[in-house]
Amino acid sequence: MTEITNYITNDFKAIESQDSISVVQEFFDELTFSHFPVIEEEVYIGSIASEDIETFDGSKKISDYKYSLEGFFARNNMAWLEVLEVFAKNNTNLVPVLDDKNKYIGYYEMGDIIKFFSETPFLFESGRIIVVKKRQADYSLSQITQIVESNNGKILGLFVSGTDVENIEVTIKINIGPINEIIQTFRRYDYEIMSEHNEDNYINTLKERSDYLDKYLNI
Numbered sequence: 001m002t003e004i005t006n007y008i009t010n011d012f013k014a015i016e017s018q019d020s021i022s023v024v025q026e027f028f029d030e031l032t033f034s035h036f037p038v039i040e041e042e043v044y045i046g047s048i049a050s051e052d053i054e055t056f057d058g059s060k061k062i063s064d065y066k067y068s069l070e071g072f073f074a075r076n077n078m079a080w081l082e083v084l085e086v087f088a089k090n091n092t093n094l095v096p097v098l099d100d101k102n103k104y105i106g107y108y109e110m111g112d113i114i115k116f117f118s119e120t121p122f123l124f125e126s127g128r129i130i131v132v133k134k135r136q137a138d139y140s141l142s143q144i145t146q147i148v149e150s151n152n153g154k155i156l157g158l159f160v161s162g163t164d165v166e167n168i169e170v171t172i173k174i175n176i177g178p179i180n181e182i183i184q185t186f187r188r189y190d191y192e193i194m195s196e197h198n199e200d201n202y203i204n205t206l207k208e209r210s211d212y213l214d215k216y217l218n219i
Helices: 021-030 062-068 080-090 110-118 141-150 179-188 201-217
Strands: 035-040 043-049 094-098 104-109 128-135 154-163 167-176
Touching: 021 035, 021 062, 035 094, 035 104, 043 062, 043 094, 080 094, 080 110, 104 110, 128 179, 141 154, 141 167, 141 179
Parallel strands: none
Antiparallel strands: 035 043, 094 104, 128 167, 154 167
16 A cells, blocks of 8 residues: 555645745635645745635735744654644644654645545445444443454454544444354444444344334224
């Protein structure tokens, strides 16, 4: 699989702190970046937001608005999920990349990270999706894995897809295994099944009983 660092790009040079606001405003007018990195004497000092730059005085310099810069970044040794987290937490479509000595080396674009994600086995490999929910206090990642594997299932990946004060929701992708047996085992361990499955005997039985009751009441 391609290394995520192969997606670090320098298609556009970082903004210099001494660049004029008007020039940077034109830069954002031509592109769709939500943010862009700013450097001062080759040192990364933060990212400027496109929404902010629109309100600044065009006759001034970026250095006059240092207070508005956002300091988020990714390291070049971060795993792709950590990089994706930086994107999500900062509501951005571009993340500057620094090395372990804080030197600016380029940036990631959101579209490239999504492309990288699409090439992972979680999305690329064929499989079945099961979404389960349980109380946060009783949630156990090892238990979820054990339930799937004890039914001869193989997990391609899983992630926490939702939370609230009491519950946690987990999305699991399985490439092999008896779906109905896995689902029923989850229920025995008090997991609620949020996804729909044709193989779900429990739901099919409830539907058959409901249909029978409707037919009986209509006699």
